Amino acid sequence: MTARGQTAVTEAPAVIRLSGAACTYPGPPPVRALKPADLVIGRGEHVAITGPSGSGKSTLLNLVGLLDRPTAGTIEIDGQDVGGSPERRRAAVRALRIGFVFQSFHLLPHRTALENVMLAQVYTGLARRGRRAAALDALAQVGLSERTGSLPSALSGGERQRVAIARALLNRPSLLLCDEPTGNLDSATTAEISSVLEGLHRDGTTLLVITHNPAVAQRAQRRITIRDGYLTEPPGPQAAAPDGARHVQG
């Protein structure tokens, strides 16, 4: 991550690059949910974003996930400026490059775990052949090979979140966006999901995790704080230099 006009810390090729990206809701009254911010996340990084409620975490995730548009600045995913692209292009990036994991899982209640995972390829334009096998692989990757035919109502909270993670992984995205992935889980299940995410990181998946939970944030390589729309990150390698923080220019 960089402050505005400063050099990015990461050395890996950027998966996400925000340049002066800001978001103001028109209101009335207008709300500056995210002040202009620069952020670079390299391939394979595990980044946690923490902050109190209303600080702008979800706004940041919606911008990075292309679910909302910035009112200023640019957003690049894999080197392509998509912040202001037509919806057709942004939808394709969401389908093929970004995986989402939500706090409330967002599983379709009348579909089995396998069907929920397969849903991730419905809008990719990919051939239907092989969809089932890929979904089974994704479920195996999160340890749910035995529950493929279960409805969400028959799964525990941790299992549901693992189904959601499998769905997010199905298209092998460049970036996995996790919005409070353990927010609805007890501490044991939180540890279980955190381990799954760590495993994905070890396998090379780029993770951006928004969380209230310090234990979950602690597992990330980089920890960014957001408060009143301002991003803050301790300078340098965080394990080595935890003593300072740089504010992004507003």
Added chain:
Amino acid sequence: MFRARRQAGGSSRLRSRDLADEALAGLLQRPGRSVLTMLGTVLGIGGFVAIVGLSQTANGQIGTAFSRLDATEVTVTDSAAAAAKTPTLDFPANADARAGRINGVVAAGVWWTVALKHGSVSARPPGTPSAGLRLTVTAATPDALAASGAALRSGVLFNRFHQDRAQNVAVVAAPAAAQLGLASLADQPAIFIGGQPFTVVGILSGNQRLPQLNLGVIVPERTALRIWGPPSHGNAAHMIIRTRLGAAPVVASQVPVALRPDDPAALTATTPVSGSSLQRTVTSSLNTLLLALAGIALIVGMIGIANTTLVAVLERKSEIGLRRALGARPVHISAQFLAESTALGLFGGLTGASLGVVTVLVVTVLHHWTAVLAPGLVLAAPAAGAVIGLLAGLYPGLRASAVEPAEALR
């Protein structure tokens, strides 16, 4: 595979097979609600198919029954007499012969209803204390009886001999004979019409074309003229003409001139209402009402589908948000809800068409009719249901496409 798609920089796509699967899955999420939503379309389409099918079937029956008589009968009315204030007979004395010479005529004869000024019909002589019967007395030529298809139960019909001599003979319809106590003609029984004695020569069992003859007494035309004079005002004379098959319209156009070349306008010739006209008359009013009801049911069905789909859009906002996060464009979301409403209409149309066909079959079997159903109608009904569903889904589809994903996922 993924890399190729990413490098191609393509847009998100929803395959038609995926769209169909998603729409079907959406409907099956709440099967009870889907069935109830379809009911309006089922009733509307079913009503349409049943009404049109039954109408076509009934028309077929009416057509069969009426086509024969329709094509072989002409009625000539003394229209000048009907307008006159004094008793008049505008048919010439040899009217039967003149009409009979027209090509295509099988038999033709004049008849009218006699208005008795005094008395009634009785089997006992005048002065005998017995109540006379108020029976219809008809004056007819022998050819009129032949043209009308009169059938005898016993005795004979009066003939040209009786007609030319204006003899007091009568033919009595079977019900009238029973009322008059005429069991047998062996003793040449007499009846009294307005005090005048008549010998009963025959008893009619029935009559195809002039049902009014089936209830009363018929006397020769000349006899009626001699005793009671020309037809009175309000009882104008008619001529019934039986023609060869299909000749009726041509005969009708020629007969007024043939009978009254000096004043053809005095006579009006008509053919019976055609089978198809009758069908239209009989069924059009009822059909209009029933089709209107079916139309209302269809509109209600469309509103039901629209309402249910709109509720589904509101209920499934988070699902819409999820689909957008997974790469759906607004047009994909619209397409899914449109596909769901169209499928509801299609299934409603299929069910309704099936029920309509079953209704037609049940009714025709119960009435021993032959079912008549236009295949085009049965095939078009589900398509109509689909169109109704499509129209009903337009507004909910637009609403669904306008859902903001970030808000829906909150």
